Amino acid sequence: xxxxxxxxxxxxxxxxxxxxxxxxxxxxxxxxxxxxxxxxxxxxxxxxxxxxxxxxxxxxxxxxxxxxxxxxxxxxxxxxxxxxxxxxxxxxxxxxxxxxxxxxxxxxxxxxxxxxxxxxxxxxxxxxxxxxxxxxxxxxxxxxxxxxxxxxxxxxxxxxxxxxxxxxxxxxxxxxxxxxxxxxxxxxxxxxxxxxxxxxxxxxxxxxxxxxxxxxxxxxxxxxxxxxxxxxxxxxxxxxxxxxxxxxxxxxxxxxxxxxxxxxxxxxxxxxxxxxxxxxxxxxxxxxxxxxxxxxxxxxxxxxxxxxxxxxxxxxxxxxxxxxxxxxxxxxxxxxxxxxxxxxxxxxxxxxxxxxxxxxxxxxxxxxxxxxxxxxxxxxxxxxxxxxxxxxxxxx
Numbered sequence: 001x002x003x004x005x006x007x008x009x010x011x012x013x014x015x016x017x018x019x020x021x022x023x024x025x026x027x028x029x030x031x032x033x034x035x036x037x038x039x040x041x042x043x044x045x046x047x048x049x050x051x052x053x054x055x056x057x058x059x060x061x062x063x064x065x066x067x068x069x070x071x072x073x074x075x076x077x078x079x080x081x082x083x084x085x086x087x088x089x090x091x092x093x094x095x096x097x098x099x100x101x102x103x104x105x106x107x108x109x110x111x112x113x114x115x116x117x118x119x120x121x122x123x124x125x126x127x128x129x130x131x132x133x134x135x136x137x138x139x140x141x142x143x144x145x146x147x148x149x150x151x152x153x154x155x156x157x158x159x160x161x162x163x164x165x166x167x168x169x170x171x172x173x174x175x176x177x178x179x180x181x182x183x184x185x186x187x188x189x190x191x192x193x194x195x196x197x198x199x200x201x202x203x204x205x206x207x208x209x210x211x212x213x214x215x216x217x218x219x220x221x222x223x224x225x226x227x228x229x230x231x232x233x234x235x236x237x238x239x240x241x242x243x244x245x246x247x248x249x250x251x252x253x254x255x256x257x258x259x260x261x262x263x264x265x266x267x268x269x270x271x272x273x274x275x276x277x278x279x280x281x282x283x284x285x286x287x288x289x290x291x292x293x294x295x296x297x298x299x300x301x302x303x304x305x306x307x308x309x310x311x312x313x314x315x316x317x318x319x320x321x322x323x324x325x326x327x328x329x330x331x332x333x334x335x336x337x338x339x340x341x342x343x344x345x346x347x348x349x350x351x352x353x354x355x356x357x358x359x360x361x362x363x364x365x366x367x368x369x370x371x372x373x374x375x376x377x378x379x380x381x382x383x384x385x386x387x388x389x390x391x392x393x394x395x396x
Contacts, residue, residue, distance in 0.1 A: 001031070001032045001033065001125045001392060001393075001394070002032070002033045002035070002123065002124045002125050003027055003032045003033065003034055003035070003124060003125065003126050003127070003392070004034075004036075004037055004120065004121040004126075004127045004128070005020075005023065005024060005027070005034060005035070005036050005037065005127075005128050005129075005130075006037055006039075006127065006128065006129040006134070006135075006144070006145055006147065007019075007023065007024075007036060007130065007131075007132070007133070008020065008041070008132060009036055009105050009107065010022075010040060010101065012093070012094055012097045012197070013022070013269075013293045014308060015132070015214075015307060015308030015309075016308065017097065017100065017101060017160075017289045018214055018289050018292075018293070018308060019131050019151065019160075019212055019213045019214050019308070020132075021038075021104055021105070021176045021225070021289075022212075022213040022216055022217050023128070023130055023131060023159060023213035023216070024036065024105070025217065025221070025225075026213065026217060026388075027128075027388075028233075028271065030105045030388070030389065030394055031391070031394070032392070033090055035120075035124070036105055036106070036107045037112070037120060037121065037127075038107045038108045038109075038110065038111045038112055039111055039112045039114075039117060039118065039128060039144065039271040040111055041139065041144040041145060042114075042115075042140050042142075047364055053279070061394070068137075073318045079264070079308060082127070083272075085283075086267075086268055086272065089267075089268075089283075089285030089286075090268065090285070091338075092286040093285045093286065095286075096286050096287055096288040096289045096291075097288060097289070099288060100288040100289050100290065104225075104239060110129050114144075114149070117144075118149050118150070118151050118220040120245050121149075121150055121151070121154060122151050122154065124154055125154070125155065125392075126154065126155035126156075126157055126391075126392055127147055127150045127154055127155070127156055127157070128157045128158070128159050129145050129146075129147055129157070129158050129159070129161055129210055130158055130159030130160050130161050130188075130213065131154075131159055131160035131161055131162065131190060131213050132161075133162045133163070133164030134161050134162065135162065135163045135164070135177070136163060136164040136165060137160050137165065137168055137169055137170075137173050137196075138218075140168070140173050140176050140177050140180070141173065141176070143176075143180075144181035146176075147180065147183075148180055148183075155185045155186070155391075155392075156183065156184045156185050156186075157184070157185060157186045157187075157188075157391045158184060158186070158187050158188055158189070159188055159210065159213065159387075159388060159391075160189065160190040160210050160212055160213060160384075161188070161189055161194070161336060162188065162190045162191055162194055162245060163189075163191075163193075163194050163197055166193060166336065167197065167200075168197065168201075171351070174189070174201060175191075177197075177201055178201045178202065178203055181198055181201065181203045181205065182203055182204070182205070184205065186348045186387075186390075186391035187203075187205050187206070187207045187208070188207065188208045188209070188210040188384075188387050188391075189207060189208075189210070190209070190210065190211075190212055190337060190340070191336045191337050191339075191340045192209055192210065192243070192319065192336070192340050193336040193340070194207075194209075194336075195207045195208075195209055198334055201215045208383075208387050209340070210380075210383070210384035210387055210388075211344075211380050212308075212311060212341075212379075214308060214311050214312070214315075215311060215315070215377065215380070215384075216381060216384060216385065218315075219315050219316060222312075222315060224272055224294060225290055225293075225319075226290045226293045226294050227290060227291060227294055228290075228296065230298050231287070231291055231294050231295050231298070232264050232282060232284075232286070232295065232298065234262075235261050235262075235300050236261055236262050236263065236264045236281075236282070236299055236300065237252065237255060237256060237259065237261050237262070237263050237264070237299065237300060237301045237302075237303060238263075238264050238265070238295050238299035238301070238302050238303070239252050239263055239264070239265040239266075239279075239280070239297060239302075239304070240265070240269075240292075240296075240302070240303075240304040240305075240306050240309045241265075241269070241273075241303075241304065241305050241306075241325075242268055242269045242270045242305055242325055243270070243305050243326065244271060244273045244327035245305070245323070245325070245354055246344040247356055247357075248303070248305060248323055248356070249276070249278075250356070250357065251277075251303070251323075251352075251356040251357065251359075252303050253279045253281055254357060255301070255303065256279075259300070259301070259365075260323045261300055261301070262277060262281035262282065263280050263281050263282070264280070264282045264284065264295065264299070265279075265280040265282075265283060265284070266285075266287060266290055266292070266295075267280065267283055267285075283312075293312050293316075295379065296309065296312045296313055296316060296318060297312075297318075298314045299318060300317055300318065300319070301318070301319045302319070302320035302321075302322075303320070303321055304320065304321075304322055305320075305322065305323045305324065305325040306321070306322070306325075307337045307338060307341065309322070310322045310338065310342075310350075313395035314345065314347070314377070315374060317368075317370045319365075319367070320350060320367060321350055321351075321352050322338055322342070322350060322351055322352070322362060323351075323352050323353075324338065324353060324355070338351060339351070344367075344376060344380055345376050345377060345380075346372050346373060346376060347373065349366075350368065
């Protein structure tokens with residue numbers, strides 16, 4: 001079976017690259033011939049106008065968003081002016097990403113034009129979009145991750161795709177979403193909230209909540225991808241924070257003092273965070289996606305606000321805590337995927353909210369009952385595999 005895959009393999013984000021690789025590898029394990037579509041989701045003129053009127057202009061009237069954007073721009077400017085380690089470190093990180101993608105993804109170097117997409121997939125049996133936050137309002141307006149280019153006769157499937165928001169913001173975006181979702185042959189999403197969005201749109205389709213592609217692969221599968229050698233010698237706490245939340249760094253410092261372990265961290269991931277190095281003993285930049293997993297595998301404890309940081313902590317049976325990157329009321333909040341993940345695996349106690357400094361040392365050293373977690377993961381993985389096989393018509 002020939003399957004074309006829509007994914008953001010090119011995105012310099014550990015989770016995005018690893019979930020893209022996981023889905024491709026698992027499809028190959030099912031016996032599929034996999035072709036990653038070499039296209040970056042650029043907007044045409046019409047799409048740019050839609051984005052301007054539906055998304056950008058309303059944000060100009062939100063003082064909190066404007067304030068945040070201005071501050072982020074100032075921080076980046078300050079970083080490039082005074083923080084030479086940051087500037088050189090980001091270059092090292094980007095080169096590490098690019099080496100990994102070139103090695104692990106068999107994708108032509110020339111990206112397609114928008115009008116070439118239909119021809120690329122016309123001989124495919126199916127096109128799969130997934131996973132990650134590929135159905136954001138912005139993505140819906142661009143119309144690539146919606147599979148609107150796929151010709152009739154080629155099956156359209158979503159696997160664990162996420163909207164990345166609690167609700168779609170405008171009537172125009174909701175109409176576009178209902179249209180493309182109604183045209184899908186099989187739909188699965190990563191979060192319960194995503195299923196609710198589709199149901200609220202009135203789409204007459206069965207929607208299944210499935211595990212992220214990274215969880216389709218077992219620890220044994222990942223061991224074949226992740227380097228066996230340690231990146232850092234000795235015992236350490238691994239911190240992987242995407243958001244700019246000082247209280248998360250303060251909590252990490254508290255845990256460091258309680259456990260007597262040094263902190264290893266990847267810093268300035270989605271934005272420059274002033275003073276991010278003040279709580280860290282060892283800063284790393286030249287780390288590719290597989291080495292990122294190795295850092296989790298070899299840590300004593302993981303502190304993160306990342307969904308995929310949590311996933312790999314579970315796959316490698318690590319002690320971990322995950323915190324909310326955004327406040328629940330924020331439009332850009334992605335907390336629902338953490339809620340779904342922890343609820344699915346009976347890990348609600350590892351999801352820290354409220355006053356972090358009130359958590360006791362006893363809670364930090366408490367073991368996780370991975371027998372229960374593994375059984376739940378096993379059941380959810382099998383259910384997700386069954387969805388994929390049924391959607392592709394494998395084993396019928």
